Structure formats: structure tokens, C-alpha cells
Amino acid sequence: MEGGLLLELLLVIALAAAGVALFERAGLPAIAGFLVIGALVGPGGLGLVDDPERVRALAELGVVFLLFEIGLELPIERVQRLWRVSFLAGALQVTATVALVAGVAVWAGAPWRAALVVGALVAMSSTALVLGLLAERGELDAPHGQLALGILLFQDLCVVPFLLAVPILAGGEGGSALEVAFSVLRAAAALVALALAARFVVPRLLERAAALRSRDFFSLLALLLVVGSAVLAEQIGLSLAVGAFIGGMVAAASPYAHQLFAEVLPLRGALVGLFFTAVGMLFHPGEAAAAAGGVAAYVAAVALGKTALVAVLVAALMRRGVRTGVLAGVALGQTGEFSFVLAASATAAGLLPESFQQSFVTGSLITLLATPFLFRAAPALATRLAAWLEAGETIEAEGAAAFEGLSGHAVVVGYGVAGRNVTRVLGAVGVESVVVDANPRAILPDAGPGPRFVFGDATRAPLLARTGIARARFAIVVVNDPLATREIVSVARRLAPAARILARTRYVRDLDVLAAAGADVVVAEELEGTVSMVAEVLRLCAVAEGSVARFTRELREEGYEALRAPPGLALDPWLAELLVELAPEWVEVPAGFPGEASLADLAIRARSGATVLAVERDGVAEPNPSPAYRIRVGDRLLALGAPAAVQRLRELLAGAGSPQEKD
Numbered sequence: 122m123e124g125g126l127l128l129e130l131l132l133v134i135a136l137a138a139a140g141v142a143l144f145e146r147a148g149l150p151a152i153a154g155f156l157v158i159g160a161l162v163g164p165g166g167l168g169l170v171d172d173p174e175r176v177r178a179l180a181e182l183g184v185v186f187l188l189f190e191i192g193l194e195l196p197i198e199r200v201q202r203l204w205r206v207s208f209l210a211g212a213l214q215v216t217a218t219v220a221l222v223a224g225v226a227v228w229a230g231a232p233w234r235a236a237l238v239v240g241a242l243v244a245m246s247s248t249a250l251v252l253g254l255l256a257e258r259g260e261l262d263a264p265h266g267q268l269a270l271g272i273l274l275f276q277d278l279c280v281v282p283f284l285l286a287v288p289i290l291a292g293g294e295g296g297s298a299l300e301v302a303f304s305v306l307r308a309a310a311a312l313v314a315l316a317l318a319a320r321f322v323v324p325r326l327l328e329r330a331a332a333l334r335s336r337d338f339f340s341l342l343a344l345l346l347v348v349g350s351a352v353l354a355e356q357i358g359l360s361l362a363v364g365a366f367i368g369g370m371v372a373a374a375s376p377y378a379h380q381l382f383a384e385v386l387p388l389r390g391a392l393v394g395l396f397f398t399a400v401g402m403l404f405h406p407g408e409a410a411a412a413a414g415g416v417a418a419y420v421a422a423v424a425l426g427k428t429a430l431v432a433v434l435v436a437a438l439m440r441r442g443v444r445t446g447v448l449a450g451v452a453l454g455q456t457g458e459f460s461f462v463l464a465a466s467a468t469a470a471g472l473l474p475e476s477f478q479q480s481f482v483t484g485s486l487i488t489l490l491a492t493p494f495l496f497r498a499a500p501a502l503a504t505r506l507a508a509w510l511e512a513g514e515t516i517e518a519e520g521a522a523a524f525e526g527l528s529g530h531a532v533v534v535g536y537g538v539a540g541r542n543v544t545r546v547l548g549a550v551g552v553e554s555v556v557v558d559a560n561p562r563a564i565l566p567d568a569g570p571g572p573r574f575v576f577g578d579a580t581r582a583p584l585l586a587r588t589g590i591a592r593a594r595f596a597i598v599v600v601n602d603p604l605a606t607r608e609i610v611s612v613a614r615r616l617a618p619a620a621r622i623l624a625r626t627r628y629v630r631d632l633d634v635l636a637a638a639g640a641d642v643v644v645a646e647e648l649e650g651t652v653s654m655v656a657e658v659l660r661l662c663a664v665a666e667g668s669v670a671r672f673t674r675e676l677r678e679e680g681y682e683a684l685r686a687p688p689g690l691a692l693d694p695w696l697a698e699l700l701v702e703l704a705p706e707w708v709e710v711p712a713g714f715p716g717e718a719s720l721a722d723l724a725i726r727a728r729s730g731a732t733v734l735a736v737e738r739d740g741v742a743e744p745n746p747s748p749a750y751r752i753r754v755g756d757r758l759l760a761l762g763a764p765a766a767v768q769r770l771r772e773l774l775a776g777a778g779s780p781q782e783k784d
Contacts, residue, residue, distance in 0.1 A: 130395075132169055136162055137398045152250060152458065153489040155394050159401020160486075170402060185351045189369040210268055211275020213434050214427075214453070218244035221430065222422055234290045235474075238467045241283050242481065243422050245457030247489065248273045254496050255452065259628055263602035264559060265448035268435060272453060280459045281366055284466060291470035400461050400482065408479040415480030416487070423488045424495075428454035442559050442578040444605075447503035455492045456485035500604045504580065528592040530555060532620075533572070534579045534609055535600035539625060543597055544572045552595075555588040580608040582616060590617045598624040598640075603631055607638050614639025652676055664764045667706035705734060706767050710756045711775050721748035729769040731762030 137158045144154030162169040219240035226236035251269055252261070260266040326342060346368055354364020409416060428450035436446030464481055467473045473481075530553040533540050544554040554572035557579045577584040579600075590596055596613040598606050603626060610624050624640040626632065628647050635643045652673050659669045725733055735744045737757040743750065752758070758774075760767050 133158075133162060133395065133398050137394055141394065149490060149493055151394070152247065152397055153486065155397035156401035156404070156482075156486050156489070159398040160404035161401075162398075163402030163404065165402075165405030165407070185365040186347055189347045189350070189365040208275060210434065210439060211272045211278075213438065214272050214431055215244045215276060215279055217430055217434065218427055221426070225422075235467075235472055235477075237290065238287070238463070238472050239477075241279075241286075242456070242460045242464055243419075243427060244279075245276050245460045245463070246273060246427075246453040247455050247457045247492070248277060249458060250455065250489065250492060251452050254493060258496070259603050262627075263448075263600075263605070264441060264445045265435075265452065265602070268439075268441065268445065268449045269452040272431070272449070276457065277459075280462070283459075283463055287463070287466045287470050287472065291467075291472050397458075397461070400465075401486075403478055403482050404486070405479060409483040412476065412479045412483070415477070416483045419480050419484030420487050423456055423484065424454045424491060443507035444503040444578055444580060445559065447506055448499050451495050451499040451502075454495065455488040460485065504608065507578065507581065527553065527555065527589040529553075529594045530589065530592075531595040531597060532557065532585070532588045532590045532593045532613070534558070534596070534598045536560075536574075537599065537601070539599040540597075543599065548572070555593075557585070557588060580605055580612060582612050585609070585612055586616055590620065593617055593620050596620050596622045598622070601627075603627065607631070607634060610635055610638040610640045668764055705759055705761045707737075708758045708760050708767065708770055708774065710752055710754055710758070712754055713776055714752075714754050714774055715776070717751045717753045719749050719751045720746060723752075723773065725760075725770060725773065729762070729773055730766035731760040731770045733758050734761055735759040 137155055140158035140161075141151045141154040144157070145151055160166050164170070219237065222240035222243045223233070223236040226239050227233055231239070251273060255261045255263075255266045255269065261270065326346075347365055350368025351364040354367065428447075431450035431453050432443070432446035434446070435441045435449050436443045441449075460481075464473065464478070468475070468478060531544075531547050532555050533544055533547075534557045536544075536556050536558040540556065540558070544556060547554050555575060556572045557575045557577065559576070559578050575584065575588055579585050579598075590613060596617060598609050598613070600606055600609070606624055606626060610622055613620070613622055621642070622640045623642045623644070624635050625644045625646065626635060627645070629645055632643050632645055632648075655676075656669050656673050659672065660666070664672075720733060725731060733746060735742050735758075736746045736750060736752060737743070737759070738755070742759075758770070760770055762770070
């Protein structure tokens with residue numbers, strides 16, 4: 122390897138590391154950082170790297186590793202869980218985007234083959250960027266988060282057919298339909314042959330490697346699988362990326378897939394960063410300025426056209442509401458990682474002109490940089506747009522009248538696992554429920570006993586008012602969208618000043634926000650899990666059950682303040698006292714207790730330190746039992762004493778001391 126290339130690689134890696142650190146500190150995507158650094162060091166910038174193709178040839182290995190990892194991260198159970206969303210919303214989005222963009226491009230004078238490729242470029246979104254932003258904001262389980270995840274999954278699956286289509290489209294210039302069909306069949310046959318070869322070879326290789334118990338050998342085998350599957354695919358007429366993807370999917374079925382992922386991930390991150398840096402080197406400010414019209418058109422197609430298209434598909438065709446549609450559209454309004462791969466492949470095949478490269482690279486850079494900022498503005502925009510578009514909607518008199526006679530009921534927003542169980546419990550205690558949910562599949566026909574259902578977006582005041590919330594006893598909000606939860610609580614408080622509002626959230630950071638919005642009780646899953654864990658730890662430490670119950674009750678009543686204290690701060694003394702003070706507690710006589718024995722024979726007070734206040738047998742309590750009272754299996758003793766004393770009583774009854782023994 123030439124010394125010049127080594128110096129260029131060293132320079133690129135050093136600057137890319139510094140650039141990514143700066144971008145992530147500013148809350149911007151790392152991919153954009155790689156692109157900006159590449160533009161800075163490339164021929165169009167400072168000219169520190171005068172031949173980007175030398176770096177890019179090595180950097181293309183990053184794409185191979187990325188597609189192998191995508192294949193590894195595609196477990197069947199995840200596909201099964203999201204297949205409805207993925208194949209409905211994803212197919213609608215990809216098909217409609219490709220068709221509309223290609224149609225506009227053909228109308229503008231582009232060849233139909235190039236127009237199809239441009240449509241595919243616009244259709245893809247950045248999986249890494251979107252999932253990172255959704256996870257950071259706690260919105261992966263929100264309705265728009267699930268929709269975005271499903272569409273991204275479908276887009277990732279489309280990478281392989283898109284890449285397969287490039288040589289077919291390129292070779293089809295002037296060819297007959299029969300020749301194109303033959304190319305498709307040949308590619309499909311090669312794909313099946315590769316999959317079968319990997320299916321029967323890869324598991325045996327992994328099993329033999331694991332049996333050797335050699336970390337170095339397994340690492341080398343992982344590298345061999347990535348590069349080998351890519352090279353084999355190229356030899357039989359497919360692309361490197363397609364081969365890596367198939368290899369990853371086959372390896373995902375192996376019990377050693379997790380170790381493979383651990384081996385591939387570090388090298389993949391560095392090579393993918395190098396790839397996007399090399400892509401950024403294609404940016405030339407002068408050429409980009411000359412192609413300003415093309416850049417503007419590309420940005421409009423991706424950031425505006427695709428966003429609007431997704432919003433319409435979600436709100437109108439999937440009936441998920443304007444707000445959810447806008448949020449999902451904004452999440453997907455940027456260029457994807459694989460768009461660069463597809464553009465490079467199409468340009469090399471002669472499908473895209475070199476002049477398009479600057480419009481694509483510059484427009485993609487703009488959309489990636491803008492996405493984090495649009496994410497922050499999206500909730501307010503979605504709420505205002507939904508209110509404006511739905512302002513003319515009125516509530517049917519018949520539907521509104523159905524809830525006029527309701528009072529003292531509960532309005533439950535969200536009908537997932539929590540919502541269903543809440544309504545079930547409310548029904549058991551005689552409280553009628555009205556359920557609101559924006560997912561049409563969650564709404565059941567309103568027939569017979571049980572809760573009544575209203576389909577719609579509960580962030581809208583008119584819809585929430587329809588449920589008779591002003592006369593409700595409770596409003597219970599159990600949706601997975603933290604931003605929607607905040608808005609619903611605020612609207613509910615405004616419409617029902619006297620109602621008790623309960624809200625569920627996942628994260629501690631939302632507690633004070635929801636309380637300020639009007640929630641009387643906020644249940645934080647993050648802290649509830651901690652409370653349950655603390656209770657189990659206390660039981661392992663032999664703390665009396667009564668003390669554990671009082672301790673956890675006080676934690677909740679104090680708004681989890683003790684759990685939200687700064688690290689290093691000791692537990693509040695009054696809470697610690699709850700764990701050691703005397704408290705009555707029921708102790709059951711275990712099945713292994715030998716026959717019957719009187720309290721005097723057992724000498725409970727002398728041997729355990731606990732005092733028996735009552736004995737319960739067959740549901741009847743005997744207060745202050747005499748020393749001659751004989752206990753047997755199934756009795757429950759109400760014991761008073763320190764936690765250690767109650768624990769000694771349990772051990773005594775379990776056989777730690779025989780009833781015949783005397784002190």
C-alpha cells in the first residue's frame with residue numbers, strides 16, 4: 122500500500138473523529154459529521170485528499186459490513202411483530218414515493234430509467250438517524266414511532282431489490298422485454314443459489330469455530346463471512362452489498378449470531394464512517410452553487426414531498442390521525458444511508474449523470490442536518506396542523522348524545538395492555554368506562570356490557586369533550602407517546618377541573634412535567650420497576666413484609682422523591698426507620714409444621730422475640746390467644762416485633778425448633 126494513501130487515511134480518520142465528536146455534542150447526526158468532514162478535506166474543500174477514489178475504494182467495505190449487520194439485526198420475531206405496519210405503510214410509502222418522483226422527473230425530461238433510480242433515492246430514509254432520535258426522545262413505542270420503525274424496516278428490505286435492479290436497468294438500454302426478464306430470472310437464480318450455499322455452509326462453520334473456543338479464530342471467521350459472502354455474490358453476478366445482506370440474514374438464524382454481531386460492530390462503525398467521509402469528498406461548493414436549482418428540487422422532494430406523502434398515507438389511508446401522520450412524516454423526511462450506496466451504484470452503471478451527483482450530495486447533506494431540528498419542532502407543528510385541518514369537523518348529535526347521561530364515569534385514553542386491565546378493574550368495582558384510542562384495530566364494537574369506545578385523537582379538545590369528561594370521576598391516560606400524554610393531561614384538566622387525572626409515563630423526567638400539566642397521580646414505569654426491585658431486595662434481607670409494604674407505600678406517596686435523590690446521598694432517616702420499627706405482620710403456619718402445638722409449648726416470645734396478637738383459623742380471628750391455644754397447619758399468626766424477630770418466628774414454625782424442645 123502506498124505511503125500517500127496511508128497518510129490520507131490517517132488524516133481522514135483523525136478529522137472524522139474530531140468532526141463526529143463536535144456534531145454529536147451539538148446534537149447533530151454523526152452521518153452529517155462524516156459528510157461535512159469529507160467535504161472539508163476533499164478536492165472541493167481544502168484539497169487535503171486529492172484523489173477521493175483511492176479512499177473510497179477501501180471505504181466501500183463499510184457498506185458491505187453495514188448490510189451484513191442489517192441482515193444480522195433482522196430477527197424473524199421482529200418482522201412478525203411489525204409485518205402489518207411494515208408491509209402496509211412501508212409498501213405504500215415506497216411505491217408512492219418512487220412513482221410520484223419518477224413521474225415528475227420524466228415530466229421534467231429525465232429518462233425513465235434514471236427517473237426510477239431518483240425515485241428510489243428519495244424513498245429511502247436514514248434508519249440510524251431516525252431510530253437514534255426516537256430512542257433519545259422516548260418515542261419508539263409511540264404510534265408515530267412504531268409507524269416510522271415499520272416503514273424503515275420495509276425500506277431496508279427494499280435495498281436488495283433496488284441494488285439488483287440497477288444492472289438490469291443499465292443493461293436494458295435498447296434491450297427487449299425478453300432480455301430484461303432474462304436478467305431478472307438470472308439475478309433471482311443467483312440469489313437463491315447464494316442463499317442455499319450460505320444456509321448449508323455457514324451454520325457448520327460457526328459450530329466448528331465455537332467448538333475450538335478460540336476468540337481469534339472466531340473473529341477471523343466473522344471477517345471471512347462478511348467479505349466472503351460479498352465476493353461470492355459478485356462472482357455470480359450480484360453486488361457486494363447484496364451478498365453481505367444475504368450472509369447476515371442466514372447467520373442471524375445461528376445461535377452464534379450475537380457473538381458475530383459483537384465481532385463485526387467495531388470494524389463496521391469505522392468503515393461506515395470512512396465511507397460517508399469519502400462520499401462527502403464528492404461535494405464541490407462551486408458545482409453545488411451552479412446546481413442550486415437541482416439541490417432545491419431534491420430537498421423539496423425529500424423534506425417536503427416525502428413528509429407530506431407519509432402524513433397523508435398515515436392520516437387518510439391508515440386512519441391514524443393528522444398528528445401521528447405529521448410526526449411520522451417528519452421522522453422520515455431525510456435521505457437514507459443506502460441512498461448513497463444506490464446512487465454510487467447507479468452512477469457507476471451509467472444510469473445517473475455526473476451532474477446529478479452534486480444535487481444529490483448537497484441536498485442529502487441538508488436534509489440530514491435539518492432532521493434533528495425538525496424533530497424538535499414537529500410536535501407543535503403537528504398539533505397546530507391537526508387543529509387547523511380538523512377545525513371544521515363537528516360531533517354528530519347522535520354520537521354526542523350517547524354520552525350525555527354519563528356522570529361519575531372514567532375516561533381511559535389508550536387501550537393497550539394497561540388500558541384493558543384498568544377498564545376491567547373499573548368494571549369490577551362498578552365504574553363505567555369510556556375508552557379513547559387512535560388505533561382503529563384497538564377499538565372494539567360498542568355492544569353489550571363493558572366499556573364504550575371512541576375512535577380518535579385524544580389531544581383534540583372536542584373529541585375528549587364528547588366523552589363527557591367534564592362529568593367524569595377519573596381521567597386515566599395510558600398511551601405510549603410521552604408528548605401526547607402531556608397534551609392529553611393538559612386538555613383533560615382544562616375540560617374537567619374536578620376530575621382526578623392519573624397518567625402513566627415511562628421516564629422519570631416526565632414526572633414534574635405531567636404534574637405541572639394537571640395530573641394528580643403520575644405512575645413512572647422507570648421508578649415503579651425500581652420500587653419492585655427494592656422491595657425484593659428488602660425481602661431477601663429478611664425485612665418484615667409489613668415494613669416492606671409501608672416503605673414502598675411511602676416511596677410512592679412522596680412522589681418517588683427518595684429514588685430521585687442525587688447519587689451518593691444517603692436514604693432519608695425517616696424512611697430507614699420504617700424498616701426497623703415494630704410492625705404487626707401475618708405469619709402463616711407452614712405445611713411442614715408437625716401436628717399441633719400450644720403457644721406455651723412453642724415459647725414464641727422467648728425464642729423469637731415476637732408477640733402473637735391474634736390467630737386466624739378458617740377466616741375467624743382469635744384475638745389475644747391464651748398460652749394454651751393450640752395452632753396447626755394453615756393458621757395465620759398476627760405477630761408484632763422487629764423484622765428479625767418475625768423472621769425468627771417463621772424459622773421456628775418451619776421447623777428450626779421442634780415443638781417438643783424446651784428452653
